[in-house]
Amino acid sequence: MDNAPIPNPETRLGVIKRCLHVLALLQNPDDPVDWNAGSLADLLSMDEPLEPLSDKAVRDYIKKYLVSEMGIDINTMKGSKRTGLAIDLETDLSTRLAGVYSSFVVKDTGREIVLKRLMKQHPRDGLWMLARIYFAALLKKKIEFEYTPALATEPKHYRVHPYHLVFRNNNLYLACKSLSHNVTALFIMNRIMGLKVLDEEFEDKVPPVEEIFKDSLGSFIGKKYAVVLRFHEKLLGTMEENLSILEPDITPDGNEYYHASFTVSDDRYLCKQLFLYGRDVEILEPAELRETMKSMLRKSWSVYKE
Template sequence: MANSKHAHVRYNLLDYCFRNRTFTFNQLLQYINDKIAELYPGEGIEKRTLRADLNIFRDKEKGFGAPLPANIRILRYTNPNFSIAQKPLLEYEQYLINASQQLLERFENHPKYNKLAEALVKFQEGEDEETDTSKILFYDQNEEYKGIKHLKPLYFAIKKKQVLHITYKGFQDEIPTAFEFHPHILKQYNRRWFVFGLNNTNYNETWSVPLDERLVKISIIEDEIHKTSEVDWDSFFRTMIGVVRPKDSEIKKVILRFHNGRQNYFKTKPFIPDFEEFFEEDKQDQVWFMAIINPELIQQILSYGKDVEVLEPAELREQLKENSSKMINLYS
């Protein structure tokens, strides 16, 4: 039986190497041990463990059935499109998933673990031979979203306090721009991810970068000291919908009046964390909250169509009026 300690780490590293690197056995062993030591200082594996891992990769019945020929000097897949991510979970991996789900039952009422529990359910898809889970679970996901590949490296860049060189090209830009970036937090909005931090080139400490095709390249700037953030990110986002914070924006009191009972939908899924209801009998269809005025706020209000009206502030009401007029012109 293969050494199960850190097996999930080794399998992911090996899968990466077999698709992207050209290592001999000894070179591969050194690379794997270097990576394990980064995560678990002082630990590593022996040659026999790596040989056992290779057998698991090649085994078609109890392993991954990878296109990895035996008796070759350079260890690479013969099919570069193959990945173990395409294969069902191994018995060892299925055990870990089941154990994790049982552990999470202790915290089933804790909102902090909701997303993790959801992820574990997703892992079960395709693993249950008796149930077609595709007919049970339908996810609200962006099939065209390619930016997820940037999430893991940016997460570790934040965790390891690395300074990055970012190359970025906006949809309307003719040429890309580059800047020094000190990443601090990752935020998801509208099924997309954004990284926030210090743009040290123009010294904007709340700079955001979308994780999509506009993010051309990320590279680590070695020996550069990562600057910590003085921003209270929880407060920063609490009065802001989305990710756009206009320069010199001010927090305003926003009052919305709903029609056709739509206030009930808002109250069960508000687009801002903190909102208040009115006590007056004639204002039960109204809510108010403190927020900055940005494009995402306007988009969220517009999503209610004819069933919502902005009462305050006047500038937001005017912007909704202008948007409505433009929409009318499109259909006139």
């Protein structure tokens, strides 16, 4: 494959994918395969629609992009049969790289559906909206738009401080500070119409995404509740996994049951999730949330009772 042409990195998005393929394959030092320019070129060529990659192309990708531009230290000793990372990638870097790499190798049907909805609703300005909101957030510029809430029949006018664009629960949201009620709010992107970036700056500190959704299981930000659940021991693994984002304090009560204590801001979503486990889960506190659960159960039962 030495005579195969090198794809032009200036004109192909594919160079990003190739570099990430190489980086991913070199990450694990315990891989039984001896990865080097030749074996990498052979494997990556399986993903090339036109010409296969050459050994030289792979060496150039490693030297020019991974080492020189990304600053990743790679062992490429001449004559060695094995190429690998000189040091482990930092967790933050590998997480960011995984986000980009996954767009090439992981089929995210949920995200695709959301983006198709956005582009169908905004065929002429969908990408433009993403760019304008993203840079408005960077520049701390206020924006305004028309938006139709879920139960409304007419659009309403909103002026906001844009913070983040976030995929959450099968929707793409604009997380922002709504000036109408002076609260952090979420707006579904494909419902936003007439977007305008204003020549007005805002000064409030932008909260990290993790802080906005700190106490949320889903995509709702509301009143915070200090919750105590009681659940059967057979659900221990399930509850640890499902509630992990809320960092619950889980303790046994000595009678085949456990208690879980945590703070949550999307109470109705929590109740919907607990429906799945029937009598094996009970909300002990707060009383207000117990009443919410009872009300939801009564309404559901009213549909099915004879």
